[in-house]
Amino acid sequence: MSAAGTELGEKRRPAARLKAWWSNPWGKPRFLILFTWAYILWSLVPVAIAVQFGFNAGRSRSTWQGFSLRWYFQDPNLSVLHDPSLRAALVQSLQLAALTMLVATPLGVALAIGLARWSGWGSRSANFLMLFPLITPEIVMGVALFLVFVHLFGFVQLGTMAQVLGHVTFTVSYVVIVMRGRLFSVGREYEEAAMDLGASRWQAIRTVLLPMLYPAIWASLMVAFAISIDDFVISAFLMGDQSSATIPVKLYSAARLAPSPAINALASILLFASMFAIAFAILVMGRSRKKEGKGGSAVEDFARLDL
Amino acid sequence: MSAPDERRAVGERRWLWPSLAAPGVIWLVLLFLVPLYAVLAVAMGAPDPIFGDALPAWNPLAWDPSEFGTIFGEIFTGQLDIVFLRTLVYVAVATFLSLLIGYPVAYYVARHAGRYRVLLLMLIIAPFWINYLMRMLAWVNLLSTDGYVNQVLMFVGILDAPREWLVGKHETVILGLVYGYVPFLILPLFAALDRIDQRVIEAARDLGASSAQAFWRVTLPLSSQGILAGCVIVMLPMFGDYYTATLLSGSPKTNMVGKLIEQSINTGGGSGRGAALTVVLMSFVAILMTYYLYSVARASREART
Numbered sequence: 277m278s279a280a281g282t283e284l285g286e287k288r289r290p291a292a293r294l295k296a297w298w299s300n301p302w303g304k305p306r307f308l309i310l311f312t313w314a315y316i317l318w319s320l321v322p323v324a325i326a327v328q329f330g331f332n333a334g335r336s337r338s339t340w341q342g343f344s345l346r347w348y349f350q351d352p353n354l355s356v357l358h359d360p361s362l363r364a365a366l367v368q369s370l371q372l373a374a375l376t377m378l379v380a381t382p383l384g385v386a387l388a389i390g391l392a393r394w395s396g397w398g399s400r401s402a403n404f405l406m407l408f409p410l411i412t413p414e415i416v417m418g419v420a421l422f423l424v425f426v427h428l429f430g431f432v433q434l435g436t437m438a439q440v441l442g443h444v445t446f447t448v449s450y451v452v453i454v455m456r457g458r459l460f461s462v463g464r465e466y467e468e469a470a471m472d473l474g475a476s477r478w479q480a481i482r483t484v485l486l487p488m489l490y491p492a493i494w495a496s497l498m499v500a501f502a503i504s505i506d507d508f509v510i511s512a513f514l515m516g517d518q519s520s521a522t523i524p525v526k527l528y529s530a531a532r533l534a535p536s537p538a539i540n541a542l543a544s545i546l547l548f549a550s551m552f553a554i555a556f557a558i559l560v561m562g563r564s565r566k567k568e569g570k571g572g573s574a575v576e577d578f579a580r581l582d583l
Numbered sequence: 584m585s586a587p588d589e590r591r592a593v594g595e596r597r598w599l600w601p602s603l604a605a606p607g608v609i610w611l612v613l614l615f616l617v618p619l620y621a622v623l624a625v626a627m628g629a630p631d632p633i634f635g636d637a638l639p640a641w642n643p644l645a646w647d648p649s650e651f652g653t654i655f656g657e658i659f660t661g662q663l664d665i666v667f668l669r670t671l672v673y674v675a676v677a678t679f680l681s682l683l684i685g686y687p688v689a690y691y692v693a694r695h696a697g698r699y700r701v702l703l704l705m706l707i708i709a710p711f712w713i714n715y716l717m718r719m720l721a722w723v724n725l726l727s728t729d730g731y732v733n734q735v736l737m738f739v740g741i742l743d744a745p746r747e748w749l750v751g752k753h754e755t756v757i758l759g760l761v762y763g764y765v766p767f768l769i770l771p772l773f774a775a776l777d778r779i780d781q782r783v784i785e786a787a788r789d790l791g792a793s794s795a796q797a798f799w800r801v802t803l804p805l806s807s808q809g810i811l812a813g814c815v816i817v818m819l820p821m822f823g824d825y826y827t828a829t830l831l832s833g834s835p836k837t838n839m840v841g842k843l844i845e846q847s848i849n850t851g852g853g854s855g856r857g858a859a860l861t862v863v864l865m866s867f868v869a870i871l872m873t874y875y876l877y878s879v880a881r882a883s884r885e886a887r888t
Contacts, residue, residue: 308691315688316706319766323713325731326721338730383607390604398601402608404876409615411816411872412865413823415841419848419861420618423625426854427639428617445614448607477599506714508826513848527716531723531830532749540724543717554712575704 327547330540337537347541356541364519365526366545369505372436372522373549376443376504381497383444384451385489389481391452392459409446410453417446418513425514434516442510447503451496457577458492491564498557502550622865626650626858650859663843670839673753674821677760678814681768684761685813689772690802694779704773710766719759719830723749726831751834759831760821767820768813775809776802808878815875822868840864 330348334341344350349357356362391403409417421442425432432438466488470480486493508524515521521529523546530539562574624639627646640646657663692703710718725732726748733745748755779802787797825841840860847857 305691305695308687308695311687312691312696312703315684315765316703319710319762320706322721322725322762323710323718326717326724329724336729337724338727383610386603387607390600390602390607394600394604396601399604402604405608405611405616407876407879408872409611411819411875413819413841413868415823415825415844416622416861416865417615417618419844419857420622421614422848423639423854423858424614424618424621427625428621441614445610448610452607502712506712508714508716509823524714524716527714527720528826528830531716531720532833540720543714543720546714547717550712550714551709575701575708578704578708 323547326540327544329537330542330544332537332540335536337540347536347538348545351538354536354538356538356545359538361518361521362526362538362542365521365523366542368436368520369522369524369546370549372439372443372511373501373505375440376447377497377500379440380444380447380451380500380504381493384448384496384500385455385493387448388452388455388459389485389489392456393464406449406452408449410449414446414507414509417442418509421445421510422513434514435520438514438516439511439520439522442514443504443507446507446510447500450499450503454496454499455489455492458489462488491560494560495557498553498560502553502557505546505550505553619865622858622861625854626862628855630852630855650855651863654856654859654863666838666840666843669837670822670841673757673760673839674818677757677764677821678768678818680757680761681765681817682810682814685765685768685772686810689769689776689809692769693773693776694781707766707769707773715763716826716830718763719827722755722759722762723830726755749831749833751832751836753837755831756828756837759827760824763824763827764817764821768817771813771816772806772809775806775812779805812875812878815871819868819871819875822864 328340329337331343331345332341333344333346347355349355352358356366387402387406391399391406394402421438422434425434425438425441432441462485466484467477467480470484471477475483505522506524507522508528511520511522512525512528515525523542527539527543558574558578561577565574565577621639624641627643627648627650628638628640629647629649630638654663658667688707692700692707696703724730727733728745728747732748733742736742737745783805784797784801787801788794792800823841825839825845828837828839828842841864844857844860844864847853847860
């Protein structure tokens with residue numbers, strides 16, 4: 277009887293301990309820890325597997341047959357480097373992203389400075405106008421730009437020109453958002469001090485404000501590049517023919533037919549390009565934080581951007 | 584700086600700030616507002632008698648709403664009702680699931696992550712900068728007939744034979760939508776939860792609330808703004824999504840409204856119908872957009888005071 281009792285007690289004890297360990301209110305929130313890491317694995321592992329298959333030695337995109345670079349450049353006909361349509365998509369994507377970055381950043385930086393300092397009646401409506409492209413479903417913008425280029429701005433040919441105009445239109449708002457945080461934290465005092473010391477307004481902006489904005493401007497360039505290179509809908513609606521297809525457009529048309537892992541390789545190149553841009557943006561912002569002796573991390577700033 | 588001072592300083596520089604903003608504003612007017620008007624003009628245009636394609640009616644007095652008549656007729660009597668209903672159901676289910684997944688993650692990272700916070704945030708931001716189509720492509724690989732998902736499910740014994748995930752399955756499309764848009768919901772939630780003052784929750788606990796009660800009656804209500812903002816942020820692009828269903832199912836059985844728009848625009852003579860569908864979609868999401876702009880305006884007012 278007593279032997280049976282202790283046996284039962286010993287059996288119960290680990291279970292009870294487990295229960296106490298699990299529900300200890302002062303302990304770590306174990307369920308949340310597990311859940312969060314499970315989410316992160318779920319969100320990133322499929323992409324990692326897709327990248328891996330870009331390095332597959334065989335033709336399959338679902339069975340691993342060993343490592344090779346044949347789909348990047350070794351295969352003489354089917355690799356990204358040698359297949360003319362894949363290479364054209366890569367070139368088109370890079371070209372579009374570079375042009376968009378160069379046009380959208382100055383436009384957005386000026387708009388951000390204007391909106392941050394201007395407090396007239398027009399400022400509020402301009403601010404709303406700037407927010408609109410961020411929340412309009414992309415398909416609406418794609419259709420709208422397509423129709424306007426076909427019916428009204430006939431001088432803009434569908435293709436690279438139309439795509440750049442379209443990309444800049446939705447990228448400008450992101451640049452403004454990136455710049456805005458920095459502008460609020462810099463405040464007007466520095467320009468005013470410069471002007472008290474005899475600088476003209478324009479000099480104050482050029483020699484005082486702009487240098488303080490450089491880290492944010494670099495970040496804007498990189499964000500504009502990444503946003504543009506990742507875009508699918510606008511590029512697809514505004515391409516005239518296959519010659520202006522970008523990487524995402526190629527992914528869309530080839531993913532289901534998918535002749536080979538070259539499409540995974542192409543997607544991976546896109547991934548590396550935008551990851552590189554964003555890592556660079558975070559590094560630049562992080563360095564300027566450190567220089568100014570601020571705590572926290574640039575990653576948190578990025579998370580708070582509300583893109 | 585005192586108020587009159589500030590007003591004078593602003594007055595002195597009146598021309599400078601608007602002229603800095605001007606190029607951007609003009610750009611957005613010409614390439615955002617005018618195009619939106621063009622959609623309306625094409626939707627309201629009369630069909631070209633020769634080619635059948637819509638001719639835009641730029642003058643509101645010449646508007647011909649017959650295209651809308653056709654569409655609403657189809658919504659209420661046949662063909663189209665199912666597509667609109669399907670879009671609504673997909674978006675509703677996917678948003679709900681995203682919230683269910685996103686809230687615990689945002690909660691943990693904002694309030695309990697400690698020294699892993701920056702690392703976790705970095706991993707959560709990463710999907711933003713991975714191309715959406717690549718993320719869908721990843722699932723096309725995984726869900727293909729001989730893909731890892733089928734292999735694992737057959738190994739565990741849940742499936743006897745490989746399942747055709749990629750042909751007209753509702754659950755696959757919803758999985759794709761959730762997978763695609765969850766990160767966009769987590770960040771506003773994270774921001775809202777991160778703002779909650781720890782002392783408020785401690786006060787609730789001190790006053791005798793259990794941790795569950797403190798969560799349901801303090802933390803959750805305080806994060807409701809973030810929940811709404813996050814849901815709107817994911818619903819807006821989901822309503823216009825057409826590529827997820829195309830990639831993950833490729834069957835007319837899972838088409839969403841966006842797909843109809845894309846097809847109409849890309850077929851000769853269909854741009855009038857495509858434009859009208861776009862206007863319908865836009866008025867559909869206008870409520871959501873208004874709410875979002877309103878909440879942004881309120882947040883910036885609160886930030887200023």
